[in-house]
Structure formats: structure tokens, C-alpha cells
Amino acid sequence: MSSPEASEDGQGGGGRGDPPGDLRSVLVTSVLNLEPLDEDLFRGRHYWVPTTQRLFGGQIVGQALVAAAKSVSEDVHVHSLHCYFVRAGDPKVPVLYQVERTRTGTSFSVRSVKAVQHGKPIFICQASFQQAQPSPVQHQFSMPIVPPPEELLDSETLINQYLRDPNLQEKYRVELNRIAAQEVPIEIKLVKPPALSQLQEMEPKQMFWVRAQGHIGEGDIKMHCCVAAYISDYAFLTTALLPHQWQYKVRFMVSLDHSMWFHAPFRADHWMLYECESPWAVSESRLPSQGDTFQMKKSHTFYNGAELKGKGHSSTNSITRDQQLA
Numbered sequence: 001m002s003s004p005e006a007s008e009d010g011q012g013g014g015g016r017g018d019p020p021g022d023l024r025s026v027l028v029t030s031v032l033n034l035e036p037l038d039e040d041l042f043r044g045r046h047y048w049v050p051t052t053q054r055l056f057g058g059q060i061v062g063q064a065l066v067a068a069a070k071s072v073s074e075d076v077h078v079h080s081l082h083c084y085f086v087r088a089g090d091p092k093v094p095v096l097y098q099v100e101r102t103r104t105g106t107s108f109s110v111r112s113v114k115a116v117q118h119g120k121p122i123f124i125c126q127a128s129f130q131q132a133q134p135s136p137v138q139h140q141f142s143m144p145i146v147p148p149p150e151e152l153l154d155s156e157t158l159i160n161q162y163l164r165d166p167n168l169q170e171k172y173r174v175e176l177n178r179i180a181a182q183e184v185p186i187e188i189k190l191v192k193p194p195a196l197s198q199l200q201e202m203e204p205k206q207m208f209w210v211r212a213q214g215h216i217g218e219g220d221i222k223m224h225c226c227v228a229a230y231i232s233d234y235a236f237l238t239t240a241l242l243p244h245q246w247q248y249k250v251r252f253m254v255s256l257d258h259s260m261w262f263h264a265p266f267r268a269d270h271w272m273l274y275e276c277e278s279p280w281a282v283s284e285s286r287l288p289s290q291g292d293t294f295q296m297k298k299s300h301t302f303y304n305g306a307e308l309k310g311k312g313h314s315s316t317n318s319i320t321r322d323q324q325l326a
Contacts, residue, residue, distance in 0.1 A: 025214030025269060026185045027227050031059060032066050040099035042067045046091055048184050055089025057255040058233030060115055060123050062226045067097035068111035068127040069222040076109055076129040078225050083258040087122040089115075095122070107131050140263070143294040149209035149271045152189040155179075185213045186231055191273075202242040205277035206235070216269040227268035232260060232291065239276045 026047060034042035044063040050056055061083055069078065089095065100112040108130050115123035153161070159176050162168060168176075191207040212227050233255065266272065276291040 025212045025216050025227070027062075027212050027214070027230060028216055028223060031185065031230065032062055032223070032226050034063060034066050034070075034097065036070075037096075040067075040071055040101070042070070042097045042099075044095045044097060046094075049091040053091060054254070055091055055095070055122075056233070057085060057258065058230040060085070060089060060095065061125070061233060061258055061260075062230030063095065064097055064113040064115055064123065064125045065127060065226045065229045066223075067099050068113050068125070069129075069226065071099045071101055071111055072104075072109050072129050076131050077221050078127050078262055079130045080261045081125055081127040081229070081259065083123065083125040085123050085255045085257070087117075087120060088254060089122050090117050093117055102126070107133075141292070143273065144207065144275060146191045146207060146273065149189050152191065152209065153193065155188050155190075158190065158193050184234070186234065187211050187213055188234075204239055204242045204279075205275075206239055206242070207273060207275045208235070209271045210234075210274050211271050212269045214269065216267065218267065221265050224266060224268040225262055228262075228266070228272075228293070229260060231268065231274075232293075233258060235274065235276045235291070239278050242278075 030045075031047040034044050037043055042063075044059075044066075046055065046059065048056060048059070061081075064083070065078065065081060068081075094117075096116045098114045098116060100114075102110040102112045108128060111127050111129070113125040113127065114121050115125075159179060162176055163173060187210065189209040191209070194202060210231055212231070216223060216227065273294045274291055275293070
């Protein structure tokens, strides 16, 4: 993977001019900047740890894809990855990423990545890379018609607006303050932020504009895919819980599996429309979720799906139930 360079034209999808290279995204300079230890062996460190004190799944997915991308040539790009979370990540120690060069072909190459802590795998992933080539067959779903990000409130402004409401219930106030205290390296703007009266009756679907904080540049398509992998896991849990979050007190939630398909080049430091939904809640406490992402130019960027698991209990009785989210 090469280092992304600043664009010279100052133009960017989503209305952001490219800043100088010294204003690089922390996702590139810290979170996804792995330390090489040996051939196909890397060490990753942590930038943001959720209040659960477990490693953020998107960080592990993004770092694993960085490790895999470093083992392929510059002229191939990731088109899909399939991951399983097998143990909870420990935020007190770094993660080691071991890459296996499963296959290197003329058009397609496959890399297997194992993330290890305390001598045991916490995560396994397979990523497939392909040489760029034109295709005579092209089609895609239309991008949903929504307000542009410039017309929407950012997360901080929206949360402050909720907190100023004197009728806000205390349980909502606690949760909003918890969200506001998180320092995540991405920017989010909800397309249809709910009114306070709607918080208890929400469908498990949402759309929002999202981009990495800071500048990445056009130079390395693989890095934009790694940043998108980091971002992709951010909304699954909250989306799957939207119909249930005020009915149950969730003690913990964990990711089970995560898959992504990349369809076209894009920039993760420009606004992307993320359409996320959890179409059903199934037995054994699993809540699958899926999402589509579009760039401002209406090209279909990537699709991803995941499955997560959690434990909680009803606020109206003492029945304990597993909840898996995706």
C-alpha cells in the first residue's frame, strides 16, 4: 500500500476541498498505521475504545485489511472480505496480525488474516483482491433521494439540541451524554433524526452521511477501502437495537461475523450515504444487519453485512435473553 497523496485540484465529492497533507486523517496516521514486525506480521494499536472496554470491531476489520493489502501488489484491489470475531479483544494490549498468502493468481489473489492476542486468535478474515479491468456489464440500484450533508446537523449539534429540551427523560439524557463523550475519528450526519416523541417507536433502519475526519487523498484506493471497513461496523449495533434499545438494558453486545463487497473506487474522506437496516431478528438472539453505501456522485460504493450478539434483560421483568446484532 502506498501513502495517499494530496489531490492537486482541491476538488472533492461531498463538497470538501482537499486540505494540505499535514492534516491527515487520524485513521491513516494512527489507527490503520500498522507496525511491521516481520514478513506478513504486523502489530496494531488502539485509538478509540468503546465504553464496553472491548475492542471496536471496525478497528480490527480495518487493521486486518491493511495487513492483507500490504501483501499484494499495487495493481490489485480488494473486492470482498469475510470475517469472524471469535474472541473479545483486549484494549490493554496490541493486536498481532498474521497474514497467509493463500493464493496469488493472475487476476485474483486471496489473503487470510488472523488477529491474535495473548497467543489466541480473536478474529479471522479472508480478503479477495482483483486486478482492475473494465466490464461490459454494469448496473446498480439508484441512490436514495435525501438531503445533502450540508443541509443536515452534525452529531454534536444534534445531541446538544436534544439535551437542551427540558422534557427529555433522564434515561435518554444519560445515553446521549455517553454518546457525546465518545471520540470517534469519523463524522456522521443523520438524514432523518428522530424527534423525542419517536425514540421509543423506531424501525431498525437508518440513513446517514459519513466520512473520515481529516484528509486521506486520492493516492491509495486500498487505504480508502480500509477506512471504509473501519467505518462500516459503527452503525450495525445501534441500528439493530432501534426498536428495542429503550425496552431492554443491554449488558453487552459482540460482533459475530462481518462481510463487505467493494464495487467501485471511492474516497472515504468525502461524504458517503450509508443506508443501514436490520431486516429481521432471529432465534438464538441474533440480529443481522446490512448496509449499502453510495458516494455523492451516485456510484454504488460498497455493501456490507454483519451479525452480532449481546446480552440484555427486559426493563419490565427479569427474563434474561441473548441478543445478537448484525
